[in-house]
Amino acid sequence: MNKKIKDIVEALTLEEKAGLCSGQDFWHLKSIKRLGLQAIMITDGPHGLRKQLGSADHVGLQNSVPSTCFPTASATACSWDRDLMREMGKAIAEECIQEGVSVILGPGANIKRSPLCGRNFEYISEDPFHTGVIASALINGIQSMGIGTSLKHYAMNNQETRRMTIDAVVDERTQREIYLAGFEKAVTDSQPWTVMCSYNRVDGTYLSDHKRLLKEILKEEWGHTGLVVTDWGACNDRVEGIRAGLELEMPASFGINDKRIIDAVEKGNLSVELLDKAAERIIELILKSMVNLRPEYKYSIPDHHRLARRIAGESMVLLKNDGVLPFSKTEKIAVIGEFAVMPRYQGAGSSLINPTKLDTLCKILDDQKLLYEYARGYDISSDIPNQSMIDDAKKLAAGTDKVLVLAGLTENYESEGFDRKHLIMPESHNELIRQIISVNENVTVVLMNGAPVEMPWIGGVKGVLEAYLGGQAGSGAIIDILYGEINPSGKLAETFPVKLEDTPSYRYFPGYTRTVEYREGIYIGYRYYDKFEKNVLFPFGYGLSYTKFSYTDMKVLKTGQYEYAVSLKLSNMGETAGAEVVQLYVESPETGIYKAKKELKGFEKVYLEPGETKTVTMNLNKRSFAFYNINIPGWHVEKGDYRILVGASSRDIRMDACIALEASSETEVPDYSK
Ligand code: BGC
Secondary structure, three states: OOHHHHHHHHHOOHHHHHHHOEOOOOOEOOOEHHHOEOOOEEEEOOOOOEOEOOOOOOOOOOOEOOEOOOOOHHHHHHHOOHHHHHHHHHHHHHHHHHHOOOEEEOOEOOOOOOOOOOOHHHEOOOOHHHHHHHHHHHHHHHHOOOOEEEEEEEOOOOOOOOOOOOEEEOOHHHHHHHHOHHHHHHHHHHOOOEEEEOOOEEOOEEHHHOHHHHHHHHHHHOOOOOEEEEOOOOOOOHHHHHHHOOOEEOOOOOOHHHHHHHHHHHOOOOOHHHHHHHHHHHHHHHHHHHHOOOOOOOOOHHHHHHHHHHHHHHHOEEEEEOOOOOOOOOOOEEEEOHHHOOOOOOOOOOOOOOEOOOOOHHHHHHHOOOOEEEEOOOOOOOOOOOHHHHHHHHHHHHOOOEEEEEEEOOHHHOEOOEOOOOOOOOHHHHHHHHHHHOOOOOEEEEEEOOOOOOOOOHHHOOEEEEOOOOOOOHHHHHHHHHOOOOOOOOOOOOOEEOOHHHOOOHHHOOOOOOEEEOOOOOOOOHHHHHHOOOOEEEOOOOOEOOOOEEEEEEEEEEEEOOEEEEEEEEEEOOOOOEEEEEEEEEEOOOOOOOOOOOEEEEEEEEEEOOOOEEEEEEEEOHHHHOEEEOOOOEEEOOOEEEEEEEEEEOOEEEEEEEEEEOOOOOOOOOOOOO
16 A cells, blocks of 8 residues: 555544545545645536536536536447547546546446336446446546546446335346446446445345445455445445445535444444555545646637537437438428427436537527528427427428428436336327328438337338437537438447337336346346347447448457457448447357357447448457356356357347357356256
8 A cells, every 4th residue: 555545544533534434515525634635526427527516416406517518328338439438538527627526426337227217328238348348438538637437336226216225136147247247347447436336235235335246346356446435325334334345425424424433443343444444545535636636727618519519429320211311401401399499418317417508400500501491399398299389390391302300208208316117209209200201201300318219100200310318519410410421320239129018127127115126137138139039129239321331351360268359351332431330249159058149249440431441350358258157156168169240230240250169167057947
C-alpha cells in the first residue's frame, strides 16, 4: 500500500475511520481537514453529468446544472464501437472536471433479462461479453481523464419491480455465465474506481452484505482494487457490510451507522483491521480524486453537442429499408408525429440530464433548408388516438411522395422505478401508423424508445430506423441518416421479439412478492431464441447499411493453449463508405451439458471506403470456449469440436470453421439430467 495512505490511516481516530465509511450528504464524501482530505463529489451518470444544484434527490426531480445529454446506453451499445465509447467517456469526464465532480455513477452493466425492465434504456445488452466490452471502453475513456466511474448495479438487479427488496434466485452457473460475466470483464479490463452494489438481495442476502459477491468474487477473484459503494440507500447492515467488503455507504447516514461501526469495534464484534482496509480504499479514492481537481477547466459545449450527434448517428439501427432510404435532399417529405417537435431523447430517473441544448427534427430540417411539411399526428400526452389529428396527417401523407412518421414510447412508458407491462406502443402511435400506411406506400417510421416494442404495422412500412433515446442531438443524427450524410452502422445489442409472450423470462418476470426466480437460466436473449428456434422480429446483432459487405478468406490460427486468432477479409462492395460490425460466435459441441447454440465471443467495427478491403482479426481464449462448472468450481472447456462462426448478425453467419479442443479439466461435469 502507498505510504501516504498508510500514514493517513494510522493518524485517523476510530470515529474518523467509521465516519469515512459513509457520505457527508447526498453527493459528497466526508472531509477530514486536519489530514488534508477534501469532500469529493460523486454523482450521476451515466449518459452525461447530473450535478444537482440545490438540496438533493436521487430520482431526477430536482434540476441540475446543464450538461451534454448523450444517447442512453441502449443506443450507444448498438455502436459496438470501443473507440467511440472511449471518446464519449472522455467528453463526460471533461464535464465532470469543469463541475468539480470526481466520480460519475455508471455505466450500468445489468443484463437485459426481459425487455420489460424499466431501466433497460440505461443498460447495454442482453449479452455479457458485449456488455463487458462496451462498459470497459466507456470506463477507460472516463478514467483516462482522472475521473472515476461506478460500475452498477452489482448484481442481479434486472428489474425495477420491488427493486429495493426483491430476492433474485439464480443458479450459480447462470450467475457466472450471464449476470456476472459483464461485470467481470469490465472490472478486469478497466478497474472502475468504484463498483455500486444494488438494492436487491441474491439468494436471501442483500448485496450490501453479500460476502460471496463483494469480497470473494469481486475483490479476491476478479482483483477489484477500487471500492464498493452502496446504491443510494442500499445499505442493509452497516457492520456486516464492512465484513462483506462494502467500503462506502451513500448517501449520509447522519452518524447513525458511524456509531454502529464504532460500537462494533469497541465491543470486539468487528476487527479494526477490517475497518482500516475499508478506510484505506476510501482514502485512496479521495487522494486520487483530489489530484485531478481543476477548478479552472472549461469544456466546449458546441464540441460536445457535435460529438453527441456523431455518437447518436453511429448508434442508431436501420431495421428495414425497402429501397425508400436515403431520402434525396430535393424531395419533399411529410413529417408526422409530435416527436418531431418534442423528441423523446432520454430516460427518466436518476440519469435525467438538463441538456445544454435540444435539437428537434423540424428545427434541423429548417436549418438545413430541407423540404418538408409537418403534421402533429398525435398528442404526446395522450395514448388515445386523436382522429382529427390523424385525418390531418393522412391528408398530408396522401399528397406527398414519402412519409416519415416519428413514433415510439412516451416518458410514462419506461423509467427507473417501474417496469413495463407489455411491449405495445401507445395506441395513438400505432393507430396513426396504420392509417398512414393506408394512404401512402412509402412510409418510414423512426422510433424513439429505450427498449424494444412490438411492431404490428411492420409489413406495411418501407423503412424503420430505431433511433432509441438519442440524446440532445439525436434529432440531427436522424436527419444525417435519413438523408445519407451518415451511413447507418448500428447493430442491435438486444433481440426484438415478435411479441412479449416469446420472451424467455416471460413467465417468471418480475417474480413474486419476495423472490424472482431466474428459471430460464442461461437462456437469455439470442441464447434462447436460437436454441428454441423462435422467430424474432429482429435478431441480436442485426442492422442494415446503405452499402453491402462481403466476407471472405476466413482463417483460424492457433496462437497458444486454447488461444486462436480468427481473421477474415471484409470488403465494401457498394458505392457508399460505411462501417460493418463483424461478429464472432462460438458454437460448442453437443455434450451432456446444456448450452446455448452459440455465444458471442468477439466483435470488431470496421470502416471501409467503397471498394476497400481490410483484414479483420479477432482473438479467442480459454474463456471463449468454457462453461462454468460448479464442481470445480471454475471455467471448464469440454473436449470436442467447436465451430467458429463469423457473421453480420446472430442470424446471418457468413463463414465458419471447426477446431478440436481437449478438455481443460478432469473434474466431472454436473449431471443436469436429474
Ligand atoms: C439509482 C442509481 C443512482 C443513485 C444516485 C439510485 O436510486 O439506482 O443508479 O446512481 O440512485 O442517484
